[in-house]
Amino acid sequence: MASLRYAAAQSASVPFDIAANVVRHLAFIDTAGEAGVQLLVFPELSLCGYELAGMGACALKADDGRLAPLRERALKAKMTVVVGAPLANAGALPGIGAITFHPDGRTSVYRKHFLHAGEERHVTAGSAISQLHEVRGVKVALAICADTGQQQHAHAAAVAGAELYVAGSLISAGGYGKDTTQLAGYAKLFRMGVLMANHAHASGGYESAGRSAIWDSGGELIIAAPGPGEMLVIAGDDGGTLVDVA
Template sequence: MKLAIVQLEPVKGDIEKNITQHVSWIKKAAQQGADMVVFPELSLSGYEPELASSIATNQDDKRLDVIQALSNEYQVTVGAGLPTRDGDNLFISMIIFRPSQARITYSKQFLYPTETSVFTAANNPLALPFGAETVAPAICYELSNKEHHEMAAQNKATAYVASVLNAVSGVDADLEKLGDIAKQYQMTTMMANFIGTSGGYACAGKSSVWNKDGQLLAQLGTEEEGMIVFDTETKEANIVAENR
């Protein structure tokens, strides 16, 4: 299996423009033979809590059909972030597009304290089987919660893929945590982060991949957009695209 993570700079609150960005990266991931590609937290809108209520949607939004079409065409699973709504509840979600299958909405179960006044915590543990591999998605602050790692391990996850907004001030601590998660649970770990500014945060980049021993295999820089692809058979992680 090949797992890809993308590091990009979002356009604040502009779902259509961000979809265009995603389309380009999905095609690049497909060219590398990726079976799954994951984008940063709220990648389709940017991390903008103050805009969440006005732009929240759901997995059936027709604007997302182009991503589903690419998933079908290239046989690649895509995880892309978006605020979603269920009645009065707003969620930080990852829409998972699967080839010729129904979409899945995975929503953040462990909220950062500043998010609780806007968003609702979900209760929807998820692990995605890919033959011999099982991928557990995580959304940002979840990687700081042992209960979340434990759920992934109980679901026999072989890869833990964190979709984040990580600021310059906090990234190094989270990089250390992800290396520790990999080693403790013998799971490949991956982190997809933004660059630029989102939600008023200076985003840190440094999207990374660790092997099951907690060794850092590949890391993007702090300013470039790019992608890393990890091959679960060869255990190699390669930076395959940069466009800045």
């Protein structure tokens, strides 16, 4: 993998408060920029919290004016920023999405393809199984939480040429061991780096384990947060680093 400095933003979300969460995302982007990060990935539904029952009320489009500060900050920092967002879906239930703000001012949208049991009552699954972006010469594939529970999702990313597989998630302490063992296995099996960005604190009634983590393409852990709490989990040529976010 070409030289890339990338990070999981282990952030907390205020339920349904897009404006407050945007402000907090900006603080993470600024801190990441100071640390030389070129790719920053936030947890699942980071802009509203994992609040499925009321998600439709705060569903967004990628060009929503409230997101303009994120687009502008990514452009200024020359950083690719992937945020978790409730996505508006005309005539249907909203989607659980990832909005990518590219360093040239573009935005793109990925919708969670594989849903957790019960999520289908509140959201619509995305049709595309894989989305790939090139970030500083590195091919990066996006995933959202339950996507990573299906090996075919990671396989599709690998077939598409992914060198790095990144997931915004909400993982509890009870599910952490199984989920991270699977992610490390994908790294080794498909020879691609893997990043998992988890929530810093509870969201939607689920207690997050924190412990956002990054594995190398051999399945070896590079760096992981020690537990819950807001911080950046960074990997690059110099190994792994943890940075607090004020």
